[in-house]
Amino acid sequence: MTYFFETYGCQMNVAESAAMEFVLKERGWTPSGDAEEADLVVINTCSVRATAEKRVLGRLAHYQALKKKRPFTLMVTGCMAERLGEKLKERVPAVDYVMGPAYRSRFPLILEAIEKGTPFVETDEAPVYRFASSHLEEGAFRSFVPIMHGCNNFCSYCIVPYVRGREVSRDPASILEEIRLLADRGVREITLLGQNVNSYRWEGPLSFPEGPWELQVWREGPLTFAGLLELIAQTIEGTPIRWVRFLSSHPKDFSPEVIRVLAEHPVFCRHLHLPVQHGSDRILSAMNRRYTKGQYLDLVARLREALPGLSLSTDILIGFPGETEEDLEATLDLMEKVRFLYAYMYHFNPREGTAAYSLPNRVPEEVKRQRLARVIELQKHHTREQLKSRLGSPVRVLIEGISRKNADEVLGRTERDEMVVVPGDASLIGTFGEVTLSSLRGNTFRAKEFVPCHGD
Numbered sequence: 403m404t405y406f407f408e409t410y411g412c413q414m415n416v417a418e419s420a421a422m423e424f425v426l427k428e429r430g431w432t433p434s435g436d437a438e439e440a441d442l443v444v445i446n447t448c449s450v451r452a453t454a455e456k457r458v459l460g461r462l463a464h465y466q467a468l469k470k471k472r473p474f475t476l477m478v479t480g481c482m483a484e485r486l487g488e489k490l491k492e493r494v495p496a497v498d499y500v501m502g503p504a505y506r507s508r509f510p511l512i513l514e515a516i517e518k519g520t521p522f523v524e525t526d527e528a529p530v531y532r533f534a535s536s537h538l539e540e541g542a543f544r545s546f547v548p549i550m551h552g553c554n555n556f557c558s559y560c561i562v563p564y565v566r567g568r569e570v571s572r573d574p575a576s577i578l579e580e581i582r583l584l585a586d587r588g589v590r591e592i593t594l595l596g597q598n599v600n601s602y603r604w605e606g607p608l609s610f611p612e613g614p615w616e617l618q619v620w621r622e623g624p625l626t627f628a629g630l631l632e633l634i635a636q637t638i639e640g641t642p643i644r645w646v647r648f649l650s651s652h653p654k655d656f657s658p659e660v661i662r663v664l665a666e667h668p669v670f671c672r673h674l675h676l677p678v679q680h681g682s683d684r685i686l687s688a689m690n691r692r693y694t695k696g697q698y699l700d701l702v703a704r705l706r707e708a709l710p711g712l713s714l715s716t717d718i719l720i721g722f723p724g725e726t727e728e729d730l731e732a733t734l735d736l737m738e739k740v741r742f743l744y745a746y747m748y749h750f751n752p753r754e755g756t757a758a759y760s761l762p763n764r765v766p767e768e769v770k771r772q773r774l775a776r777v778i779e780l781q782k783h784h785t786r787e788q789l790k791s792r793l794g795s796p797v798r799v800l801i802e803g804i805s806r807k808n809a810d811e812v813l814g815r816t817e818r819d820e821m822v823v824v825p826g827d828a829s830l831i832g833t834f835g836e837v838t839l840s841s842l843r844g845n846t847f848r849a850k851e852f853v854p855c856h857g858d
């Protein structure tokens with residue numbers, strides 16, 4: 403039998419789709435290159451913005467029409483499935499299964515029912531988020547590794563805590579087991595995932611299987627993100643995994659301990675995504691971010707001191723209710739002081755079900771657009787300026803794929819998250835090499851020669 407995935411939203415959804423594919427393949431299912439021919443279509447959805455949900459509803463209408471021509475199973479997973487539940491079936495009757503992330507343990511049972519052509523019988527089990535054991539896409543040289551799920555922060559504009567639920571940390575034994583599997587399969591780079599990785603906290607027993615990895619846990623009390631990073635650094639020593647990244651970090655939870663561990667282990671890439679959202683203390687407080695502009699700048703200073711060469715990216719949300727020109731100036735000032743390498747910039751759109759939905763003093767659409775344009779303009783300038791300052795530098799890159807513009811070139815990424823095009827072919831994908839950044843086109847560097855890193 404064949405399946406087809408449509409995945410929307412964040413990297414957590416990408417990882418969860420990969421985990422579901424793993425289960426499908428273990429059961430003998432094969433991927434279909436064409437949704438129009440698949441026996442099972444899974445839409446993994448995002449609820450963060452109303453536009454993302456609208457897009458999914460459009461796709462569901464398409465599949466509803468397709469179902470009139472041929473039979474297949476249509477399943478909706480992800481945040482929209484969690485948020486709307488069975489109501490989604492009332493809205494789009496062609497949907498056969500709605501499975502929110504907390505119900506993912508039902509997936510094999512649903513598959514069994516599809517395979518046998520029998521109805522799926524729901525159990526009374528309470529919804530609990532369970533981490534999958536592997537998120538590796540076949541043949542991939544890098545992989546996501548979820549370490550925690552959910553969020554307790556309730557930023558006033560964000561729907562995530564309502565759809566993903568409270569924070570749950572994954573058993574470190576299972577995280578390290580997955581990382582070992584990835585190392586055995588020759589993976590070169592991993593990205594630890596969670597809505598707020600810095601609040602990782604494991605209070606259960608620490609039991610690691612015997613093996614060539616003798617792990618040392620010398621701390622008393624719960625295992626924090628810093629302790630987990632130390633265990634990961636020990637686990638991947640001597641394996642093909644050379645780079646470790648993590649996403650996303652809440653600035654208020656970025657502890658000095660984590661900074662110390664990052665500084666001690668160069669395997670953690672010198673790039674951090676540190677969402678700031680705004681530069682005005684008044685707006686940060688209304689957003690319930692629980693840090694001030696001064697605290698954010700202090701964190702950036704400590705990070706830069708401990709991690710030379712660090713690049714930073716961020717998220718910036720403009721036009722929050724009550725935002726004034728002065729608040730905008732505070733954001734532009736913060737950007738001037740930090741100099742992010744790049745930023746995801748967007749304007750506020752009220753999301754039903756969040757605290758900010760009913761806030762008064764909404765900023766008019768036109769003003770939001772104008773302010774966002776100023777922020778984007780400044781960021782473009784900072785990106786350009788920083789990239790130009792890197793010209794002539796020797797850097798290590800991991801080759802990711804063939805260049806879209808020229809089949810004789812490949813595209814690589816530096817640990818600072820900069821893109822570089824170098825001459826080469828598909829045989830280089832998944833390998834590390836040294837290059838010199840010789841020119842810049844748009845935001846992509848070019849290098850004349852790729853020197854493979856032997857033994858790497």
Ligand code: SF4
Nearest residue numbers: 553555556557560562
């Ligand atoms: S930290 Fe805030 S923005 Fe991030 S997922 Fe949690 S509530 Fe949403």
